[in-house]
Amino acid sequence: xxxxSGWPKxxxxxxxxxxxxxxxxxxxxxxxxxxxxxxQLSIWYNRPSVLIVSYKETLKAVLQFGHYDQTEWKxxxxxxxxxxxxxxxxxFNLISARxxxxxxxxxxxxx
Numbered sequence: 509x510x511x512x513s514g515w516p517k518x519x520x521x522x523x524x525x526x527x528x529x530x531x532x533x534x535x536x537x538x539x540x541x542x543x544x545x546x547x548q549l550s551i552w553y554n555r556p557s558v559l560i561v562s563y564k565e566t567l568k569a570v571l572q573f574g575h576y577d578q579t580e581w582k583x584x585x586x587x588x589x590x591x592x593x594x595x596x597x598x599x600f601n602l603i604s605a606r607x608x609x610x611x612x613x614x615x616x617x618x619x
Contacts (some may be wrong), residue, residue, distance in 0.1 A: 519557050535585040542588055546575035
């Protein structure tokens with residue numbers, strides 16, 4: 509049995525006000541999660557909850573492919589597939605720089 513503890517977190521999501529989120533899906537390692545709206549895909553880091561990237565579809569692509577329906581992660585979290593209303597599957601590759609970190613220290617220059 510599970511019990512809720514603590515207060516819920518509120519995250520500022522960059523989705524347009526007219527677009528309700530369609531769903532949230534964590535990757536298999538539970539380090540990332542995707543927030544899907546009809547025309548936008550946002551990828552978040554889980555802990556701390558930080559927006560990594562957000563992609564908004566162009567009007568031309570929306571007319572061709574249709575709005576987003578659902579997402580599915582590749583088992584190694586390197587790709588996310590998004591199905592659309594017109595029957596397309598769009599693949600988004602997540603390229604991580606191994607020599608970069610989510611947070612990097614910035615030191616002031618000495619005079």
